[in-house]
Amino acid sequence: MTLLQAQGLTRRYKLPRRTVFGTPPVLTAVENISFEIAAGQTLGIVGESGSGKSTLARMAMAFEAPDAGRILFEGQDIHALGAAQLRRLRPDFQMVFQDPFSSLDPRRKVGWSIAEPLRAMGVSAPDRVAEAFEQVGLHPADGDKYPHEFSGGQRQRIAIARAIITRPKLLIADEAVSALDVSVQAQILNLLMDLQETLGLGILFISHDLAVVASVCDNLLVMQRGQAVEYGAATDILNTPSHAYTRSLLTAAGETH
Secondary structure, eight states: OOEEEEEEEEEEEEEOSSSSOOOEEEEEEEEEEEEETTOOOOOEEEETTTTSSHHHHHTTHHHHHHHHHHEEETTTTTTSSHHHHHHHHGEEEEEOOOOOHHSSOSSSOHHHHHHHHHTTTTTOOOOHHHHHHHHHHGGGGGSSSSSSSSSSHHHHHHHHHHHHTTTEEEEESSSSSTOHHHHHHHHHHHHHHHHHHHHOOOOEEEEEEHHHHHHOEEEEEETTTTEEEEEEEHHHHHHSSSSSSHHHHHHHHHHOO
């Protein structure tokens, strides 16, 4: 079953006016991008900084609206929904950010932070909080600690626990392991794959590192300057890349891993 479908997404930003006369210059961050994510599968989006990956993530989360195109979640155009409808749908798709420390309130115990999405739904379920801790390999008693008491990898586990506590169907991971040491990266990637198998999650996995994406993704979208240069099965693209940019990313991945 298709969870998320992007159809011809385009997003442009007006840059600050540089002269008294004339229209402000426009930056095209994403141009005519289409893709699909099925339940239980992972789509990797890879490209260098500035390629448009995070802009796609923000549109997929309905944080930003496209200038053209549509994003369908289980057939519903999320940007055509009213605020109340989107609020009811949002527990079904959640996001894990690059920096877990900045996404956690340092003044609050992590158990409070993990339960935050449930409170937004008007739900009080301590058992769900304990379950989320265990699902990410932490102990429920850790809920009484503060973010600074954990390592970077543990904080990312906490962020993942908060993302899955609503029992979503889709998880969007935006550079979720890029700030971690290589050994910890592998642990978090394994955790995401275990959760996918257990919960049947669809995952949109965004990274600048093709080697990381290659290890976890079923399908792959390679982006350069806002455009898709390759899209298809990850094994096909990795084994027989058709675009020079993809080949350069593969070479860089081989040199750094």
